[in-house]
Amino acid sequence: MSEAVSRPTLEAVAARAGVSRATVSRVVNGADGVREALAERVRRAVEELGYVPNQAARSLVTKRHDAVAVVIAEPETRVFADPFFALQLRGISKELTAHDAQLVLLLTEGRDDHARVGRYLAGGHVDGALVFSLHLDDPLPGLIQRAGVPTVFGGRPGWSDGSRRVVYVDSDNRGGAREAVRHLAGLGRRRIGHITGPLDQTSAVDRLDGYRDVMVDADPRLLVESDFTPADGERAMRELLDRCPDLDAVFAANDLTASGALRVLRERGLRVPEDVAVVGFDDMLPVAEQTDPPLTTVRQDIEEMGRLMTRLLLRGLDRGDGGTGQSGEAAVGGAPRSVVLPTTLIRRASA
Template sequence: MSRVRSAPESVDPRGAVTLDQVASAAGVSRATASRAINGGNRVSPAARSAVETAVRELGYRPNLAARSLVTRRTDSIAVVVPEPDERVFADPFFARTLSAVNRVLAEKDLQLVLLLARPGRDDDRLLRYLGNSHVDGVLVVSHHRSDGLSDRLAALQLHAAFVGRPWTHADKLSFVDTDNVEGGRLATQVLLERGCSRIGTVSGPADMTASLDRLEGWRSAMREAGQPLDVVEQGDFTEEGGARATRALLERHGDLDGLFVASDLMAAGALRVLAEAGRRVPDDVAVVGYDDLGVAERTTPPLTTVSNPTGELATRATRMLLESLAGGEPATPMRLIVTPTLVRRASA
């Protein structure tokens, strides 16, 4: 059985403990010490224990560059956000998402690499970076049809997972999503149950699956109730975008008495416009948002909204990606759909 010996007197001129010193202290060969440190299989339990003890007692820190040549791992995960910088730093969705991802990665001693890609401008640079094995896996957040990430990541055969259903290759890529169709239906049903007779919606961008699914949920509930489907204005998931869309709806439909807004940030803009127009909420116009990430509690009045469990989605997608990495080659795609819930407050 191997046992830990005293460290030799010779040291690295920079003062760092070397792999040779660890091997000598553990009483094993340099190759065995390297395999034990880098997770190799051909190491006896006794040798592995001796190496671990030597590493701990000598304070050895592996050369990460050298280790990556052996393991072909970078110990880092890219989080790709194809959105303008100003939106990423203003929307609580992204703060909640990144916090959840980083928490899971920190548990595994992995590094988060944030890659912001301005839509239509940074695509080639981003794909070159990902294709050159600078990271072990990719997590995509806020995917747009125009960014082409679902097509290109499927072609690269990288370990990847999406927060939100990808536009294409949903059968080849792992993703976690909330049932946005059901969420849109739940929100609209609240307004129908109040007796609203002219119910409009501010949808999200037309190039995002979440936007289209929430809009389809609104349409489904309206269709079942025999209500018109033309009271629609597109927003962009920002507060100002929600304000612009609401102004347009009021100009076209002065009798609007119910409004489903596809994000709480847009709903905050909608409430501002309704107040400016002298329309009381919920007496004149009842409003329901979507997300419940803190904004809904601070509006006047507080928003009835659909909970989008962003932290849970990001956590599960990250664990899904790490499970794929643990298996070596990209695994069979995994998919998880989370059921949304309604949070009732004063706006409806």
């Protein structure tokens, strides 16, 4: 561990700059009313001594930690295995760095650890939180609300309780799914299967609703739930083919399950798109381009979603009482509103 080094004090800065402690304090906290020449001397002393203001005290005064927590409600292994999260974090990281705010990623092994995440959020270590991949019955939203930390969600949270005002960024999952299935129907496909995502997540439910908008009274055997991973996409595709050997198309709720489905179709000797057409969701690169054949899919701009969540949160913090940790809702004020981004069908070879 690093060696003991005494941190320079406010007194040391004052002594070096030849000013009073109060003057140092005012300069460090960005208060007005200090002559520029004096302020410059203080700043030089701060730099020379490597003075770091007592963050907790400074936070109390400025009401800012210049740090934002990111919570992904998935086990850490999933966070690193699914490129979706890396893309969203890329957008968040760029935006936070542009505002010189620290990205604090709180990792967990699973839902059992969410109470601890709630305690950290309540502990006054961050100005706000960006939370995504929520599942129904997850205690996290309640814990966050209790922590009182301003929050923007990635994806529409699934609770029906209207008492909670939330700000979220989402894609038009239902509209995108509708377009995907209409495209398959337009190719003359009639037995269109759907590999859904986990139905305790609104993104998966909304995509299923979009499928149903087109496939009214669809054969229930055409639906198989998956957990959004490639391996589970393979399992779901096998199940679909076993149930419905006459299947002529599949809409997979994300590109990773679509990639698994394509592997199974090839393994069974079925040609894509001639025998079975396949459409995914995400347009996750390079995955969607590197499948065999390349994947027709519904594009959502994942990195931009991360950026937008961050901008909404920072705007809320600037406008409201953000960062006091007293009121997440007040912090949002009447300002930022949820945003639903449009999706686009990207045609490649698979459908």
